Amino acid sequence: MKKKIGRILVNGGVINRFTLNRALERQKGSGKLLGEVLKEMGVVTQEEVIQALAVQNGKLQSLLVEQSRQYRRFKMRHILLHLLVITSFLGLSLTGLPLRFSDQLWAQMMMNVYGGVANAGYIHRFCAVLTFIYFFSALGMCFHFLFIRKDIPGNALQRLFGPESLCPNLKDVHDVVGMVKWFIFKGEKPVFDRWTYWEKFDFFAVFWGMFAIGGSGLLLWFPEVFGQFLPGWSFNVATIIHSDEALLATGFIFTVHFFNTHGRPEKFPMDFVIFNGQLSKYEFMEERGEQWQRYEQQGILKEYEVHRPTGALYDFLFKGFGFLALLTGLGLLLLMILAFISSMH
Amino acid sequence: MSIPRLSLLILFLIVSLSHTVSAEQGMAIDPATCLGCHSDRFSIKEFAASVHGKNACTSCHTDITDLIRHMKGEIKVQKVQCERCHKRENAEHYASVHIAKGVRCADCHTDVHSHTYWRKDKRIVVAMCIQCHDKEAVYRKSVHGKAVVAGNSDSAACHDCHNLHDIKPVGGKDDHASREFHTKVCLKCHSDAEMMKRNKVFNVAVKTYMESYHGKNYRLGFPERVAGCSDCHTAHSVLPRNDPASSINSANVIKTCSKCHAGATASFTKFYAHGEPTDRHNYPILFYTFVSMTALLVSVFAVFWLHTLFWMFRGFVENRHKKHMHL
Numbered sequence: 267m268k269k270k271i272g273r274i275l276v277n278g279g280v281i282n283r284f285t286l287n288r289a290l291e292r293q294k295g296s297g298k299l300l301g302e303v304l305k306e307m308g309v310v311t312q313e314e315v316i317q318a319l320a321v322q323n324g325k326l327q328s329l330l331v332e333q334s335r336q337y338r339r340f341k342m343r344h345i346l347l348h349l350l351v352i353t354s355f356l357g358l359s360l361t362g363l364p365l366r367f368s369d370q371l372w373a374q375m376m377m378n379v380y381g382g383v384a385n386a387g388y389i390h391r392f393c394a395v396l397t398f399i400y401f402f403s404a405l406g407m408c409f410h411f412l413f414i415r416k417d418i419p420g421n422a423l424q425r426l427f428g429p430e431s432l433c434p435n436l437k438d439v440h441d442v443v444g445m446v447k448w449f450i451f452k453g454e455k456p457v458f459d460r461w462t463y464w465e466k467f468d469f470f471a472v473f474w475g476m477f478a479i480g481g482s483g484l485l486l487w488f489p490e491v492f493g494q495f496l497p498g499w500s501f502n503v504a505t506i507i508h509s510d511e512a513l514l515a516t517g518f519i520f521t522v523h524f525f526n527t528h529g530r531p532e533k534f535p536m537d538f539v540i541f542n543g544q545l546s547k548y549e550f551m552e553e554r555g556e557q558w559q560r561y562e563q564q565g566i567l568k569e570y571e572v573h574r575p576t577g578a579l580y581d582f583l584f585k586g587f588g589f590l591a592l593l594t595g596l597g598l599l600l601l602m603i604l605a606f607i608s609s610m611h
Numbered sequence: 612m613s614i615p616r617l618s619l620l621i622l623f624l625i626v627s628l629s630h631t632v633s634a635e636q637g638m639a640i641d642p643a644t645c646l647g648c649h650s651d652r653f654s655i656k657e658f659a660a661s662v663h664g665k666n667a668c669t670s671c672h673t674d675i676t677d678l679i680r681h682m683k684g685e686i687k688v689q690k691v692q693c694e695r696c697h698k699r700e701n702a703e704h705y706a707s708v709h710i711a712k713g714v715r716c717a718d719c720h721t722d723v724h725s726h727t728y729w730r731k732d733k734r735i736v737v738a739m740c741i742q743c744h745d746k747e748a749v750y751r752k753s754v755h756g757k758a759v760v761a762g763n764s765d766s767a768a769c770h771d772c773h774n775l776h777d778i779k780p781v782g783g784k785d786d787h788a789s790r791e792f793h794t795k796v797c798l799k800c801h802s803d804a805e806m807m808k809r810n811k812v813f814n815v816a817v818k819t820y821m822e823s824y825h826g827k828n829y830r831l832g833f834p835e836r837v838a839g840c841s842d843c844h845t846a847h848s849v850l851p852r853n854d855p856a857s858s859i860n861s862a863n864v865i866k867t868c869s870k871c872h873a874g875a876t877a878s879f880t881k882f883y884a885h886g887e888p889t890d891r892h893n894y895p896i897l898f899y900t901f902v903s904m905t906a907l908l909v910s911v912f913a914v915f916w917l918h919t920l921f922w923m924f925r926g927f928v929e930n931r932h933k934k935h936m937h938l
Contacts, residue, residue, distance in 0.1 A: 368827035383833045449921040455929075464918075486824070490872050493879030502886045503900050505824060510904035514911060522915045530922065531930040 271300050274318045281309050282551045284559055308567045311335075336572035337550050340543035343407075348540050350400045351472075352591050357393035359516050359598055361386040366509050367605045394483055401476045408432075429459045429560065434470075438463040457555035464526055475515055482508035513602075520599040528592055536592070541584040542576040639669045640678055657725035691717075703776035711780075714743075733759045733768035740769040750847040752856075758810075765806055772796040772846075785835055793846065794829055794839030801840075819885040843867055843884065 364373035447453030694701035758766035850857035
């Protein structure tokens with residue numbers, strides 16, 4: 267009995283079973299071959315159909331198709347913004363952590379490398395300005411997303427709580443529950459849409475953090491100005507907030523965020539998507555299944571295809587940068603752990 | 612024979628026939644011999660009771676090797692070389708700012724022939740220093756000065772900060788060594804919890820300073836950039852806050868802060884220079900801020916580190932499964 271084309275394509279990772287079911291629905295009563303229907307839907311190429319047929323007829327062992335056709339997840343502005351975030355965040359950490367942990371030998375050594383606390387202070391303030399820049403850019407992009415863009419369905423409120431939004435919604439609650447169940451082997455891994463709950467948390471943590479750390483930072487940068495109308499003990503409060511929020515931010519990024527993007531077994535050693543904006547078909551279907559289905563139904567999948575994937579030099583440079591950033595973060599994490607251990611004596 | 616010559620001969624005979632002529636036998640000249648001429652210079656009783664009392668005159672005045680020649684005026688008394696015995700103090704003094712200004716042992720120790728042991732009585736030191744350093748005599752009105760005058764040996768006197776002999780110049784305003792000095796010397800006593808408790812002094816001054824922005828930069832090795840102890844409290848006029856002359860009294864503190872923070876207002880000076888976030892009673896605002904932030908950190912890390920650990924294991928299993936499935 268000949269193996270079914272649909273099954274071959276699913277096993278080969280070219281389409282997932284949801285897609286197959288929808289294709290079969292469409293096929294009913296149309297008289298078309300499954301391969302044709304799938305091509306019309308934009309989810310397979312001619313090449314893939316030919317290969318599947320070859321497998322069906324025993325001419326090919328299994329599909330050789332690369333599951334790596336690329337789709338666009340991030341645009342260049344997102345990539346650039348994230349680069350800015352990494353650079354400024356590491357700059358702030360490298361100059362700020364030695365101050366917080368001033369009693370440690372490594373802190374004194376680092377300050378000497380910068381040529382003194384004054385230099386570290388200038389770098390810190392410069393990176394703070396970069397942070398304000400990306401904060402306002404992000405605000406601008408939120409505004410653009412809610413009110414300007416034409417390619418997203420719905421009004422502002424619908425967009426805010428819709429599947430393309432970074433704002434938490436009910437699905438995230440279900441996803442959290444689903445993930446926990448999956449962790450304890452009591453359920454399937456949830457199927458995610460454009461944004462997972464941990465990505466939304468990452469975004470909002472930085473967003474909220476801006477108010478805490480940016481606000482307190484401004485107070486500490488211009489004490490004489492703020493001292494005109496705020497009581498002096500505000501600077502004491504600002505110091506506590508700034509210092510603790512910094513610890514939260516660096517601690518979180520260098521552990522949780524790094525795990526999500528570098529440490530997870532399925533992503534190890536680096537999830538490159540934030541550097542080239544590209545998502546392979548396999549990843550798209552496996553990890554963003556709901557989004558894949560939505561685009562499929564809307565018939566817009568083709569618009570997201572990447573026809574010129576990034577080249578070797580680009581990948582090399584960005585991967586190098588990414589690993590450098592990772593090592594810096596892990597190094598700082600280690601120093602912080604050392605400081606906590608030594609302070610426990 | 613002439614009269615002078617005769618006198619000399621008689622004197623020679625007296626001297627040579629009395630027991631105490633030892634110079635000729637090669638031994639040191641007996642102090643009593645010196646006192647024969649020099650008893651009007653100082654009190655014998657005082658000298659005997661002094662720390663040098665058990666020394667002979669020639670122990671210090673070593674140049675008088677030949678009595679006759681000294682009496683003839685051929686050997687004169689030179690400046691005593693104290694370092695022959697006081698090696699350590701001499702080494703310290705010679706590295707100090709005093710020697711650079713030509714101040715030598717006897718310029719301070721004017722009472723060598725009656726000098727008694729100071730028994731670590733700080734009042735003696737203070738009296739000594741202000742002979743020249745009268746501008747700093749205002750120290751006696753300060754908290755430290757008053758305590759020393761009252762006999763409190765815990766309180767700081769001149770030498771506690773400046774040392775007795777190894778005195779370095781610290782007037783130079785902005786260089787690293789001077790700036791560091793103006794905080795470093797206070798730390799020794801003010802981080803001694805026992806001593807502070809004994810004297811009912813604010814006992815978290817050093818800890819809270821070191822945890823402040825000022826203190827952190829000081830500790831990183833950059834005292835030139837931040838306020839140190841004496842910037843706010845002054846060096847020689849440390850007074851309690853309720854004293855109207857105190858640099859940290861509310862009437863004066865704006866001027867104190869403005870030294871670095873141009874444009875400081877009264878509300879600016881409400882800064883808690885020694886705020887202690889764990890002190891709920893005195894600093895409730897700091898306490899509750901600290902508690903909230905700590906709670907935030909603990910809860911976020913608890914949730915997400917657990918999440919990560921679970922994911923680590925589950926992901927590992929999933930990956931393994933996939934590898935085995937992949938034909």
